[in-house]
Amino acid sequence: MNTKHYRHIFFDLDHTIWDFDKNAEETLQELFVIHELDKIGLSSADAFIETYTRNNHSLWAQYHVGKITKDYLREARFRTTFLDLGVQPDLIPVGFEDEYVKLCPTKTNLFPDAHEVLTYLKGKYTMHLISNGFKESTEIKIAGSNISHYFDQIIISEAVGVNKPDKAIFEHALGLAGAVKDEGIMIGDSIEADIRGALNFGMDAIYFNPAQLSKPDDVPVQINNLKELMELL
Incomplete structure (x- = not known):
């Protein structure tokens, strides 16, 4: 070269x-405990993180090429993850995305x-x-x-x-x-x-x-x- x-x-x-993935994992491990996601039917933080990561990567690929907006990405990534894992819509924690957006960027890995x-x-x-x-x-x-x-x-x-x-x-x-x-x-x-x-x-x-x-x-x-x-x- x-x-x-x-x-x-x-x-x-x-x-x-x-x-990104390591910092997101740390953040979601913390939020899983804070929001007691095991009590709404999620069996483990690992399964939640794996599903979120797949959805997030897919949405970012669409955002890169202008297929979706920033607002849609942020609205969809966790909602889709919770629904994919069988959580009823009315049990999805309010403000989860906002808390993630505040916490994750502070990670330094x-x-x-x-x-x-x-x-x-x-x-x-x-x-x-x-x-x-x-x-x-x-x-x-x-x-x-x-x-x-x-x-x-x-x-x-x-x-x-x-x-x-x-x-x-x-x-x-x-x-x-x-x-x-x-x-x-x-x-x-x-x-x-x-x-x-x-x-x-x-x-x-x-x-x-x-x-x-x-x-x-x-x-x-x-x-x-x-x-x-x-x-x-």
């Missing part, structure tokens, strides 16, 4: 640096070696974030996990008004960075939003694939852990 021409690295945040890798890369490149996350929660995540100092520009799709994979957000990010396509590379976990979004725009990309899922043929480079970036870049 020829890296000589790169000057700017654009990172995704959720599922790439900030360990990052993927292994994140600080070491970001420190190393900051010594060689100008770094930026492009997140499809929601503005308020994204800002809380970045501040709480002490990573803001690594990045020159933090681009949040909700503030820009367009999501990855739309070419407009990559164009906007390059403009803020004062960079051109050939000087940048995108690193993220979403094949559709991060990788194909960048590639279709004309910028190189590295697929972060910690679960070691099958890599599509049109994805040129992947890593399974962040520390591999210290060898690639």
